[in-house]
Amino acid sequence: xxNLDSVFAAYMIGWTVFFVYxxxxxxxxxxxxxxxxxxxxxxxxxx
Amino acid sequence: MKKSVLSAxxxxxxLGVAAYGxxxxxxxxxxxxxxxxxLFLHVASAxxxxxxxxxxxxxxxxxxxxxxxxxxxxxxxxxxxGLAFTTVVLITGPIWAHPVWxxxxxxxxxxxxxxxxxxxxxSYLLLRTLIEEPDRRALLSALFGIFAFIDVPLxxxxxxxxxxxxxxxxxxxxxxxxLDPLMYRVLFFSWFAMLGLMTLLLRQRYxxxxxxxxxxxxxxxxxxx
Amino acid sequence: MALLSNTAVLLGKELRTEFRSRELLTTTTVFVLIVIxxxxxxxxxxxxxxxxxxxxxxxLAFLFAASLMLQPCFLREQTSDTLSALRLSVSDPFAIFxxxxxxxxLFLLLTELMLLPVFAVMYNVPVLPTLHxxxxxxxxxxxxxxxxxxxxxxxxxxxxxxxxxxxLxxxxLxTPILVASTxxxxxxxxxxxxxxxxxxxxxxxFDVAFLTTLWLLGEYLLEE
Numbered sequence: 498x499x500n501l502d503s504v505f506a507a508y509m510i511g512w513t514v515f516f517v518y519x520x521x522x523x524x525x526x527x528x529x530x531x532x533x534x535x536x537x538x539x540x541x542x543x544x
Numbered sequence: 545m546k547k548s549v550l551s552a553x554x555x556x557x558x559l560g561v562a563a564y565g566x567x568x569x570x571x572x573x574x575x576x577x578x579x580x581x582x583l584f585l586h587v588a589s590a591x592x593x594x595x596x597x598x599x600x601x602x603x604x605x606x607x608x609x610x611x612x613x614x615x616x617x618x619x620x621x622x623x624x625x626g627l628a629f630t631t632v633v634l635i636t637g638p639i640w641a642h643p644v645w646x647x648x649x650x651x652x653x654x655x656x657x658x659x660x661x662x663x664x665x666x667s668y669l670l671l672r673t674l675i676e677e678p679d680r681r682a683l684l685s686a687l688f689g690i691f692a693f694i695d696v697p698l699x700x701x702x703x704x705x706x707x708x709x710x711x712x713x714x715x716x717x718x719x720x721x722x723l724d725p726l727m728y729r730v731l732f733f734s735w736f737a738m739l740g741l742m743t744l745l746l747r748q749r750y751x752x753x754x755x756x757x758x759x760x761x762x763x764x765x766x767x768x769x
Numbered sequence: 770m771a772l773l774s775n776t777a778v779l780l781g782k783e784l785r786t787e788f789r790s791r792e793l794l795t796t797t798t799v800f801v802l803i804v805i806x807x808x809x810x811x812x813x814x815x816x817x818x819x820x821x822x823x824x825x826x827x828x829l830a831f832l833f834a835a836s837l838m839l840q841p842c843f844l845r846e847q848t849s850d851t852l853s854a855l856r857l858s859v860s861d862p863f864a865i866f867x868x869x870x871x872x873x874x875l876f877l878l879l880t881e882l883m884l885l886p887v888f889a890v891m892y893n894v895p896v897l898p899t900l901h902x903x904x905x906x907x908x909x910x911x912x913x914x915x916x917x918x919x920x921x922x923x924x925x926x927x928x929x930x931x932x933x934x935x936x937l938x939x940x941x942l943x944t945p946i947l948v949a950s951t952x953x954x955x956x957x958x959x960x961x962x963x964x965x966x967x968x969x970x971x972x973x974x975f976d977v978a979f980l981t982t983l984w985l986l987g988e989y990l991l992e993e
Contacts, residue, residue, distance in 0.1 A: 500579040507639040663941040674928040702945035
């Protein structure tokens with residue numbers, strides 16, 4: 498069972514990369530949502 | 545909302561099955577033992593990355609032709625997602641190489657070409673950050689994206705020829721070099737699962753880009769008013 | 770054909786502009802010379818090693834020089850605002866690119882041929898027996914560099930940080946040129962009487978592919 502840790506490490510790291518990327522998209526999306534809220538508010542105040 | 549949760553669950557299930565297949569169903573390799581199983585992650589990621597870049601290429605062509613923002617959004621999303629998969633290829637490569645050959649980097653055709661591919665699409669994303677005007681940014685990056693993808697077969701072809709000229713004792717077990725049919729099946733299933741993951745990430749990233757596009761439109765209208 | 774006559778006129782302009790001041794040629798030549806000398810400090814340029822590494826060093830020097838030399842290509846038009854006048858003067862925008870890339874190929878080739886004897890002497894590499902093949906590979910390689918570089922120069926001229934951007938975009942794209950040219954040149958330096966046709970084939974395919982793409986996309990690169 499030698500090298501099992503390397504195989505595990507590879508899969509763990511691989512999935513971590515995808516997970517981190519997914520989280521980064523989610524974070525950027527929520528930042529944008531806040532921007533949209535702010536814009537909507539300024540639009541409403543302008544009316 | 546429900547549909548996206550369901551599709552995420554489906555993709556996770558597929559990935560789980562692929563991982564199970566990689567560890568337990570695929571037979572043991574005579575030469576490399578256990579370590580070769582990284583191949584199912586490494587090669588499937590490489591093929592998926594190329595698929596994503598191809599999608600980006602088609603989106604770039606469509607943008608230059610039609611000038612609809614949605615193709616720009618798809619182009620950058622596919623490029624970024626492709627970059628994520630390509631990064632995994634570059635990380636799993638050394639993890640595979642080190643236990644087997646004692647070195648971290650093998651100048652194998654796939655790994656070397658993938659590195660160049662990675663650099664090309666990082667440049668694509670960098671180019672986008674350096675152009676502020678949205679329409680200009682979309683057009684110029686689409687044009688660069690087209691040149692970049694045209695280059696891809698040339699990169700892979702020339703590097704393969706280069707490595708053939710200088711054969712080293714280190715040869716990565718690249719597929720086609722004697723994979724058992726059961727291994728092929730597990731590999732193709734892994735690729736299928738990865739394509740599911742790619743679609744998921746692509747959809748999320750596209751949504752983000754379309755939101756950004758909408759904000760830019762609203763901001764422009766606000767400034768004009 | 771209108772394309773050829775337009776191109777000829779524009780090419781004449783490009784060549785006249787350059788040969789009046791010769792600033793592009795001189796600075797590029799000096800730059801390649803500096804790179805070649807600097808490379809020699811990073812390893813011992815004895816005969817055996819220089820033949821092995823020489824071709825790679827030479828082509829790297831060419832590529833670095835080209836990525837600097839190609840920056841003014843469209844930047845010059847932008848700063849003096851001549852691009853719209855240029856576009857109005859021709860029926861086919863591809864003439865503009867054709868003229869520029871022919872001129873750039875010529876400048877690169879001239880630089881390379883001027884520096885080849887210097888390189889041969891400094892690194893003790895035989896070039897006379899295979900000179901015709903060397904000229905061929907220099908030509909095909911420089912043509913590819915020129916085509917891609919001219920196209921990308923039009924892109925980078927419209928972005929920020931353009932001085933750093935052009936090399937950044939261009940160098941990864943030119944990997945096939947570097948790989949194929951180095952292999953062919955190295956074999957020639959090692960004294961092989963036959964040229965590596967496959968390498969030249971890669972260069973030719975690169976040139977045709979990028980020229981065709983530039984022909985199809987040229988007008989969009991120049992859009993206002």
